[in-house]
Amino acid sequence: MKIDADVLEAIRSARCEGAALYLTGQLEDRLYRRVNLALSAVGGRWDRRKRGHIFPANAADDIAGLLAEREVTTDSERGYFPTPPALVDEILDLADLQAGQEVLEPSAGTGAMAERIADRGGVVDCVELDPGRAEIIRSQGYARQVAVADFLTLPVSARYDRVVMNPPFAKQLDIRHVQRALRCVRPNGLLVAVMFAGLAFRTNALAADFRSQVREARGTITPLPDHWFKGIRTVLTVIPVRPQLSQLAGRRTAEVPVSEQRASQEGLF
Structure with missing residues (x-):
């Protein structure tokens, strides 16, 4: 701008x-x-x-x-649209968050969801690309870890009970972020994500394969009212992570480069 x-x-x-x-x-x-x-x-x-x-x-x-x-x-040019507080509560209700559960929030912004997770007794780790926003989360003290990074570049492992997220929408990045985040969820865990409404009707392979993955997991894709994000059409996607999906994630995790495995061992995730 x-x-x-x-x-x-x-x-x-x-x-x-x-x-x-x-x-x-x-x-x-x-x-x-x-x-x-x-x-x-x-x-x-x-x-x-x-x-x-x-x-x-x-x-x-x-x-x-x-x-x-x-x-x-600007934030909108980066694809950053903060999650309204009332929608945060709806997301956490859908996630059936229980006290003591470990939760990941990728693309955490300034911590709108992370703070409410902590309020409900969850143990939350955050990933945020923007250093200024990450520092806001860190300074509030409610997150266990805050990684300043592009979530798509981080090593992953299935260690979280829940993932809640509002990823960037541009160029179908939301689908890629959610697919990666699924690899972070333990068997019988749950992912809830705000996503661009286009995934429900786009015919390209990425969107079609993702919809099939949601159906196979017995998940849901539910339209949200336009007012949540300044007229941008969005949906809430809920995906249960079943043991077979977790096993697939485990195989993919085993294939990450040694440099990424080392980063994980050093406590990044």
Whole structure:
């Protein structure tokens, strides 16, 4: 996203103190929304108590690239759509989460689901590609582990009772993320995922094979109301992980490169 001149000027005029950035004066609403969007894209999160935008590290360093390049990649451009709280509760109800169960949340964002998992007594591990968002989760202390990584590149093993996830949708990445996540679920476990509605009607091999996999597992694909994600059509996919699926996952895990096996042994997962 290209940054308009008035947005750049508002950010240049701001005061940076350590991790905090304080805007100067009272900005007009439309301008403030665009400034907030730009700051959010580089890790700045509005803190009502501190009355400023708080960054993971040094605010001045974090906005330096923004000011120099005059453009940012927004959350929506990255495919990041936070899960609304009411939908989080619906997902966890479908997951039949029990206290003490181990849960994985790939593409964890700022921890909307992870926090509620911990509230319900689950032991949650998170994966998040964006370092700023991962640091927000880590700083809250409710996750056992937080890996900063692309989930598709991580080694996997069937060690979780539940996986709950809201993966990126672009280019059918949601299907690839869910297929990989299934390899992380123990026998008789359960996966619940928000996915793009296109998987229900696309005719390409990836979508067709995935639908067959859901049917074979006696899972469900249920449409969600459009209002959850700003008009983007989505579905909730629930997939029980039966022993035979877990055995397949075990064979695939055994085939990962030695470098990935070493990463797993070092505690990444």
